[in-house]
Amino acid sequence: MSILRKLNTKSPNPQFISSLFFTRFSSSAQYVDPGPFEDPFPDEPTSSYYDHQVYKAGRNGDMATVGYLLNKRIKDGCFNTTKTFSFITNTDSSLSILDPLIQTLSRLDKGITRKQAFDLLIARLCKIERIEDSLRVVQTMMEKRELNAATFHPIVNALAKKKKMEEAWRVVDIMRVAGVKPDVTAYNYLLTAYCSESKLREASALVKKIEEEGLGADLRTYDALILGACRVGKVEGGLMLLRSMMDAGISVMYSTHTHLINGMLGIRYYDGAVRFVKACGGRDAMLDQESFGVLANKLVRLGREVEAMVVLSEMKKRGLSFGKKLNDFYETHLKNIS
Known part of the structure; x- marks a missing residue:
């Protein structure tokens, strides 16, 4: 991953990040009504309706309409969804409109309209395994000063699921350079990856780091640790963690119970x-x-x-x-x- 390899983790200067990415995008143009649509807007539009309209405009490369719809839907109370940018696929023809799309989003109304659109585009790019492109979106958001930990979650999660741990940690470094403090959710993605691979030494070090940074463990932290314990046959330790969760009043995920069931069956503790x-x-x-x-x-x-x-x-x-x-x-x- 060329962008991640270029990161100098010792540099505290946020401007350094600029050299890691390809293009700067900035514009203050406002979107106007692009004209009549094939079908009139319903009196009470839904998020699904807007997703369909954005999909059609995006497939046609009509960025003016995409921008207009993304602004209007928020005003109508129809927030973006995971399907909003489904017109972006991992093909050359689709990716050719990515730069114009990023420019389009950079001109959206400030605040939740632009922030949510950028975040969901990043999530979409991660889903189709375009991590470097997602980092280019991060660069644009950094220039707009609209980054937070949630922006990076899909990127860290995607890399951790692929067990690309070195690259995932570099993204955490990018968060810090950009002035964003990693949260427990970001660390949980890394922790789950370690525990699923039975790498308890790395998992223990990460838990210590979470504690040192003053981040409290949540239900996903416990879920990962119980998974790790069960993967190495230490089911008793997993049950002790479950008890500590219950004593602390922490909700238990369904998957946590499944980890313990699998752990017991793995050591033939059927009864x-x-x-x-x-x-x-x-x-x-x-x-x-x-x-x-x-x-x-x-x-x-x-x-x-x-x-x-x-x-x-x-x-x-x-x-x-x-x-x-x-x-x-x-x-x-x-x-x-x-």
Whole structure:
């Protein structure tokens, strides 16, 4: 990643960042009504309606209309969505309009209109794996002084998911140079990547860094740590973390329960997994559906028919539903027992 490789992490000068990117964009032009649309605006437009109109204008390369629509939709209370910039794809023809689009966004109304549009364009570029292009958008936002930690979240997340940890840390360095303090969400993306790879030494160092910077652990921090503990077979440690979460009144993600279920099955603690989901049951119907269902399916695949029947019988008692395959398994084994 050429832009990231050029970063001098020791430079405290925000102007240094300017040399890392390709182009500066600035203009104060205002967008005017581009003229009549094929269909008249509805009396009560929706975000979906605006997304469709922006998509059509973007596909046609009509940046004047794109700018007009992005300004107008916010005034109409129709915020941008993850689909707003779906007309940008990872093809040469689509990417050829990226520079005009960045210029268009730089001329939007100040405040939430421009900030949200830029943030969602960055998210879109990260989704189609155009990280360097997303950093060019960051440069434009830096010039507009509209950066915050949320702007960088999609970039750090995308790199961490690809296990490109060195590049992800360089983006964190860019945040600091740009005057943006990394938050716990940014660090959580890195922490999850380390824990999913069972790199607990790196994870421990990062947790220490989070503490030193005065950032409190949240539910995703705990989720990552429990994942890491379960990946290396330290399920007891994961359960202790879960208890500390509950004692502190921190909400528990559904995925956290799944990590513990997988961890117990990984060390062949089948009975413990069954007792775990039963002990956690009765507090959240959706969690019950998720946890019992995940465990039942995994037990069937592992050939643990006795434990699977216990879980399915418990699901029946609790009024939880399960799919056709599990139902066929349950009915077949119920007949055999009879």
